[in-house]
Amino acid sequence: xxxxxLLRMTGIDKSFLGVRVLHGVDLxxxxxxxxxxxxxxxxxxxxxxxxxxxVHRPDGGRIEIDGAEVSFDHPSRARRAGVSTxxxxxxxLPERTVAQNVFLGREILSRGLVDDRAMERTTAxxxxxxxxxxxxxxxxxxHLSVAEQQVVEIVKAxxxxxxxxxxxxxxxxxxxxxxxxLYRIIARLRERGVGVLYVSHRLKEIFDLADTITxxxxxxxxxxxxADDIAPADLVRRMVGRPVSSVFPERLEPHGEHxxxxxxxxxxxxxxxxxxIDLEVRGGEIVGLAGLQGSGRTExxxxxxxxxxxxxxxxxxxGRRVDPRSPRRAIRxxxxxxxEDRKARGLALEQSVTANAxxxxxxxxxxxxxxxxxxxxxxxxxxxxxxxxGPRQEVRYLSGGNQQKVVLAKWLVTDPGVMVLDEPTRGIxxxxxxxxxxxxxxxxxAGVAVLLISSELPELIxxxxxxxxxxxxxxxxxxxxxxxxxxxxxxxxGATREAVS
Amino acid sequence: MTPSPxxxxxxLDRAGTTGAVYAALAGVLVIGSLFVAFQGSHxxxxxxxxxxxxxxxxxxxxxxxxxxxxxxxxxxLSVGYVAALSTMVSAIxxxxxxxxxxxxxxxxxxxxxxxxxxxxxxxxxLRVNPFITTLGTGLLIKGYLDTRFQGPAGSIPAEFQTFGxxxxxxxxxxxxxxxxxxxxxxxxxxxxxxxxxxYAVGGDSEVARLSGIRPEIPVITAHVLCSMTAGIAxxxxxxxxxxxxxxVYNNGYELEAIAAVVLGGTxxxxxxxxxxxxxxxxxxxxxxxxxxxxxxxxxxxxDVLRGAIVIAAVAVYARGRHGxxxxxxxxxxxxxxxxxxxxxxxxxTPSARGGDR
Numbered sequence: 001x002x003x004x005x006l007l008r009m010t011g012i013d014k015s016f017l018g019v020r021v022l023h024g025v026d027l028x029x030x031x032x033x034x035x036x037x038x039x040x041x042x043x044x045x046x047x048x049x050x051x052x053x054x055v056h057r058p059d060g061g062r063i064e065i066d067g068a069e070v071s072f073d074h075p076s077r078a079r080r081a082g083v084s085t086x087x088x089x090x091x092x093l094p095e096r097t098v099a100q101n102v103f104l105g106r107e108i109l110s111r112g113l114v115d116d117r118a119m120e121r122t123t124a125x126x127x128x129x130x131x132x133x134x135x136x137x138x139x140x141x142x143h144l145s146v147a148e149q150q151v152v153e154i155v156k157a158x159x160x161x162x163x164x165x166x167x168x169x170x171x172x173x174x175x176x177x178x179x180x181x182l183y184r185i186i187a188r189l190r191e192r193g194v195g196v197l198y199v200s201h202r203l204k205e206i207f208d209l210a211d212t213i214t215x216x217x218x219x220x221x222x223x224x225x226x227a228d229d230i231a232p233a234d235l236v237r238r239m240v241g242r243p244v245s246s247v248f249p250e251r252l253e254p255h256g257e258h259x260x261x262x263x264x265x266x267x268x269x270x271x272x273x274x275x276x277i278d279l280e281v282r283g284g285e286i287v288g289l290a291g292l293q294g295s296g297r298t299e300x301x302x303x304x305x306x307x308x309x310x311x312x313x314x315x316x317x318x319g320r321r322v323d324p325r326s327p328r329r330a331i332r333x334x335x336x337x338x339x340e341d342r343k344a345r346g347l348a349l350e351q352s353v354t355a356n357a358x359x360x361x362x363x364x365x366x367x368x369x370x371x372x373x374x375x376x377x378x379x380x381x382x383x384x385x386x387x388x389x390g391p392r393q394e395v396r397y398l399s400g401g402n403q404q405k406v407v408l409a410k411w412l413v414t415d416p417g418v419m420v421l422d423e424p425t426r427g428i429x430x431x432x433x434x435x436x437x438x439x440x441x442x443x444x445x446a447g448v449a450v451l452l453i454s455s456e457l458p459e460l461i462x463x464x465x466x467x468x469x470x471x472x473x474x475x476x477x478x479x480x481x482x483x484x485x486x487x488x489x490x491x492x493x494g495a496t497r498e499a500v501s
Numbered sequence: 502m503t504p505s506p507x508x509x510x511x512x513l514d515r516a517g518t519t520g521a522v523y524a525a526l527a528g529v530l531v532i533g534s535l536f537v538a539f540q541g542s543h544x545x546x547x548x549x550x551x552x553x554x555x556x557x558x559x560x561x562x563x564x565x566x567x568x569x570x571x572x573x574x575x576x577x578l579s580v581g582y583v584a585a586l587s588t589m590v591s592a593i594x595x596x597x598x599x600x601x602x603x604x605x606x607x608x609x610x611x612x613x614x615x616x617x618x619x620x621x622x623x624x625x626x627l628r629v630n631p632f633i634t635t636l637g638t639g640l641l642i643k644g645y646l647d648t649r650f651q652g653p654a655g656s657i658p659a660e661f662q663t664f665g666x667x668x669x670x671x672x673x674x675x676x677x678x679x680x681x682x683x684x685x686x687x688x689x690x691x692x693x694x695x696x697x698x699x700y701a702v703g704g705d706s707e708v709a710r711l712s713g714i715r716p717e718i719p720v721i722t723a724h725v726l727c728s729m730t731a732g733i734a735x736x737x738x739x740x741x742x743x744x745x746x747x748x749v750y751n752n753g754y755e756l757e758a759i760a761a762v763v764l765g766g767t768x769x770x771x772x773x774x775x776x777x778x779x780x781x782x783x784x785x786x787x788x789x790x791x792x793x794x795x796x797x798x799x800x801x802x803x804d805v806l807r808g809a810i811v812i813a814a815v816a817v818y819a820r821g822r823h824g825x826x827x828x829x830x831x832x833x834x835x836x837x838x839x840x841x842x843x844x845x846x847x848x849x850t851p852s853a854r855g856g857d858r
Contacts, residue, residue: 076713
């Protein structure tokens with residue numbers, strides 16, 4: 001065994017806008033090894049990969065390859081040094097062929113002209129090496145399945161003579177039988193001495209594949225252990241388990257007429273991203289949707305709200321069957337959705353506070369909206385909205401927390417029966433968070449059915465009466481409010497079922 | 502893993518749009534000649550054929566350049582003005598003297614290239630929307646021409662007028678030159694790195710950048726080449742008129758060139774298409790003009806028909822492109838996992854399907 005590892009990262013620091021996301025992270029990768037990187041959402045896994053890929057420059061620390069220090073200021077520099085990354089979102093041109101994509105930017109020339117044949121031949125050889133003769137180097141990428149596109153990304157990486165390949169959630173979009181193909185490819189890569197850095201939320205894969213596991217939490221490296229020396233439950237424990245820092249407001253005395261009645265019921269809901277979703281939310285109840293990124297939380301919100309509709313199953317609101325084919329219909333049925341992406345989907349940034357707050361009302365119930373709109377100023381002040389320019393100020397000049405209050409006002413004024421909140425406290429300050437929490441309690445007490453989606457487990461656990469945990473587009477189980485984080489994470493990562501089986 | 506597209510589908514895909522556009526050209530020729538025959542005359546008389554090719558050559562030069570620019574996800578609205586300016590520059594520099602022909606051509610193309618360079622730099626470095634940039638340079642040129650010249654100026658020597666006026670059989674020399682240039686452009690796009698990088702930048706400039714391509718370079722190059730083809734169009738017009746003529750810009754060449762490019766199957770948002778398709782688009786428009794002239798269709802009706810045809814063609818291309826996402830369905834309507842292999846990719850590509858109805 002040679003002494004210097006293939007890749008060594010030491011003391012990697014990275015901050016964004018003053019927020020420290022990586023705190024002196026160390027990582028070593030040996031030739032032929034698969035090193036898995038695990039952690040909760042926001043633990044810093046993706047940032048670390050992007051530092052390695054040359055997308056982000058680290059603020060501090062060293063990266064060494066074969067013991068020699070390197071510095072990547074551009075992804076192409078990283079690739080030239082033998083480090084390739086397969087990102088979650090694909091970096092392929094759909095209108096070009098497989099071979100053209102593989103050699104993009106380094107087209108093979110013969111006598112000054114691009115030699116398509118040579119590129120196709122080389123691509124075919126690389127594909128054959130991986131045992132994937134099925135993909136034609138001349139096929140347009142647009143015609144390939146997601147799994148095949150992933151293979152093209154890997155081949156692209158290999159064509160650079162990559163010695164380190166890092167993969168960010170490579171199975172996120174794959175079906176089970178496609179995952180097996182990926183396993184096979186990874187095995188071949190390792191036989192050749194390529195070091196693989198692997199990020200995944202799925203514990204099963206981690207234990208199937210990894211030699212070594214590094215756990216990240218809140219930007220710190222918690223531990224690096226051989227995969228054989230740790231049990232799934234133990235791993236989950238190291239991923240979570242932080243002190244609960246925020247305090248959540250107490251439940252209020254319910255008073256609305258709808259309290260206790262089922263206001264939202266989904267049975268057997270499904271579409272291309274979801275399957276067999278059964279869900280019930282009663283008036284006065286806050287139900288939390290837990291799950292990892294991509295597990296289907298936002299997809300449920302979108303399906304309820306008619307953005308990407310359910311193609312199977314039924315939705316009932318207040319006992320009436322509804323078919324939310326469009327957001328307009330969903331709103332008429334009494335639903336409200338506070339979207340995850342406030343700026344792009346929640347607000348018209350260049351319009352005033354008032355215009356935004358009245359947006360839904362004016363659009364969906366234009367007649368007789370004046371009476372309800374009269375409540376807007378009161379609502380805004382009850383939310384303690386701080387807008388220096390008053391209600392005519394353009395929303396883009398408000399802080400994140402105040403913008404979120406405008407979004408909330410926009411929905412409150414429609415008197416929704418069911419309120420879906422997707423990451424309502426993302427990127428807002430502590431004070432605004434408290435306001436959002438208090439508002440949720442008040443809504444629930446008034447008989448509104450609240451569905452809360454959040455990546456922040458403490459928030460979800462602290463606010464919800466019940467938790468519905470999703471895994472891979474399905475309901476993995478239901479837990480009472482106040483369950484501990486490990487139990488939730490175990491369900492969400494599939495570790496529970498692993499442990500049982 | 503799904504089987505990758507069959508060789509047949511691969512072939513169809515390659516022939517796809519371009520094949521469809523040529524089929525449409527054949528259709529237009531057949532239907533046009535039927536209409537003309539209905540009126541008791543003949544579409545393919547020598548006079549009509551010459552007319553068709555002559556129209557095609559001028560539009561062809563402009564559309565070749567425009568194709569490159571559009572492939573890079575840019576646009577050039579200044580080509581009509583550049584062509585007008587070029588007629589003046591060439592006629593004034595040549596001043597009727599055969600020995601100054603080469604100088605005239607050089608000055609014209611050099612100035613055109615310079616304008617293209619400015620367009621390209623403003624679009625890439627200052628990040629001004631190409632629509633605005635080229636509209637702006639176009640208006641600048643128009644203003645200069647309007648204040649500086651009151652009417653035709655300069656003179657083209659007879660020797661250079663052969664470029665615009667002489668022909669071999671029914672084939673005008675200018676058309677031959679244009680077709681030769683089209684072949685060069687096709688080679689450029691299919692066989693040079695710069696051509697490949699134009700597709701890359703137009704397809705996704707971030708992907709291009711991450712692959713080590715400097716995305717500004719192909720865009721600037723495309724703008725320079727586009728302006729130069731507009732310069733050639735100006736040379737052609739000057740050689741036809743015998744003098745420089747500022748009013749050329751009133752003919753709406755830039756929009757017609759864009760129409761030909763789009764009709765030829767090049768995606769207006771870049772990254773897909775090519776000059777071969779554009780040539781078919783050019784001759785579809787030229788054929789329509791010739792047919793309408795032969796039938797003496799009212800000029801207003803003519804424009805209405807042309808507009809309708811361009812819109813209909815693009816609507817056909819756009820069909821099916823819509824809704825294509827990179828997110829593969831995890832659950833199909835059965836819902837039972839593991840999901841069966843994803844449905845074969847949208848086979849008949851939107852455009853291929855669009856055309857071969």
